[in-house]
Amino acid sequence: MVDSAPRTALVTGSNRGIGRAISSALASRGLRVLTAARTRARAEEAADAVGGLPEVLDLDDPEALEARARDIQRTRGPVDVLVNNAAILPDGYGLHASLSDLTDALRVNLTAPFALMRVFAPGMEERGYGRIVNMSSGWGAFSEGVNGPLAYAISKASLNALTLAVSSGLGAGVKVNAVCPGWVRTDMGGAGATRSPQEGADTPVWLATLPEDGPSGGFFRDRQPIPW
Ligand code: NAP
Numbered sequence: 001m002v003d004s005a006p007r008t009a010l011v012t013g014s015n016r017g018i019g020r021a022i023s024s025a026l027a028s029r030g031l032r033v034l035t036a037a038r039t040r041a042r043a044e045e046a047a048d049a050v051g052g053l054p055e056v057l058d059l060d061d062p063e064a065l066e067a068r069a070r071d072i073q074r075t076r077g078p079v080d081v082l083v084n085n086a087a088i089l090p091d092g093y094g095l096h097a098s099l100s101d102l103t104d105a106l107r108v109n110l111t112a113p114f115a116l117m118r119v120f121a122p123g124m125e126e127r128g129y130g131r132i133v134n135m136s137s138g139w140g141a142f143s144e145g146v147n148g149p150l151a152y153a154i155s156k157a158s159l160n161a162l163t164l165a166v167s168s169g170l171g172a173g174v175k176v177n178a179v180c181p182g183w184v185r186t187d188m189g190g191a192g193a194t195r196s197p198q199e200g201a202d203t204p205v206w207l208a209t210l211p212e213d214g215p216s217g218g219f220f221r222d223r224q225p226i227p228w
Contacts, residue, residue, distance in 0.1 A: 007129075009208060010034040010072070010079045012057055012116070013086025014050070015042035017186035018135070021201035022083055024050040026208060034076060036086075059086055059112035069119040079120045081131045081208045084113035084159075089188050090151045097150035109155035114162055121170060130174035133207045134163050136219065138180045143227035160219055160228055167217030175216035177207045182221060 009026045013019035015037040023046060027033045033052035037043040043054035055072050059065060073079060087109045090101035113134055124130025139148025140156025147153065163178040170176060184200035185193040203223050207214075218225050 006030055006032045007080040008032045008034065008076065008078060009081035009083065010036055010055070010116075010120070011083040011085055012036045012059065012112075014052070015046040017188065018181055018184055018197050018200045018204070019083070019085040020046060020050070021197035022085060022204050022208070023052055025198070025201050025205045026081070026083075027051045029205075029209060031081065031209075034072065034079070038086075059108045062107060062111045062115040065112055066115045066119055069116055073119060073123065078123050078127060080124065080127075080129055081133075082116055082120050083133045083135070083204060083208055084116060085133075085135045085204070086112075087135065087155075087188075088152075089149060091149045092151065093149055095150075101149075101151040102154065105151035105155040106158065109152070110158045110162065113159060117162075117166060117176075121166070121174060121176075124174045125171045128171060128173040130170070131208050131210060132166075132174070132176040133204050134159050134176070134178045135204060136160050136163075136178040136180055138221070138226075141180070141219070141226065141228060163219070164217055164228070170216075173212070175207075175210055175214055177210075177216060178219045179203050179207055180219070180221040180226065 009031045011023045014023040014035040027050045035046035035052040036055045036057040038058040047054040137156045139153040167176040181200035182195045183193040184195045
């Protein structure tokens, strides 16, 4: 790749909330942003809004997702930055969570990010450059008690584990980090949350654009490492 060519970023769930703010911030920094959403209409609306390119990615079927992601790689070219942002939040606590809450959350919040990493990380390794940002949550932190709604909290603790497990096996130029965006005013966070989507996007965008000497295999909030 020519040094001056823009990096390409793919952001899941870019049609609203923090994903929209991340997409917009990356586009304004000159990246070519693939705005992934689960329907064509949502992906196109996001692409128009941020100046990106639309891609349909439904995280509900990880096997179909892998095939779709390989298509994107063929048609759009290499993905340098992957932001695993999209997630669901089933609301049952403890043993009040249903079996389907847990399997749904693990499929969308854990297996789908893993599928996308499996597709895009090898090319990043070959090219010696990659940034993977896994949107986690303080509710997934053992250090904070894994104390959110059960299926969501387990899925985010698992995403943290995936981040750490994958990071050490990748080449030096590929950085994989997890991030808690704080409590953010979105459909998921609710109107009473303390941060705007732009504030929630700050640390993910920082991780998506880390310099070569930036960290890998960490968990961050407000650009600072936090305990797992
Ligand atoms: P949000 O407003 O609820 O947006 C969720 C996004 O995920 C939407 O774009 C949604 O698409 C997408 N999505 C859900 N299921 C999908 C599927 N099967 N396939 C494709 N896309 C799917 O959430 P948010 O607050 O922006 O959260 C973004 C990330 O930050 C999540 O990982 C969340 O866990 C994390 N986080 C948020 C907070 C907070 O306070 N908000 C705190 C900690 C962590 P549709 O529009 O099609 O449903």
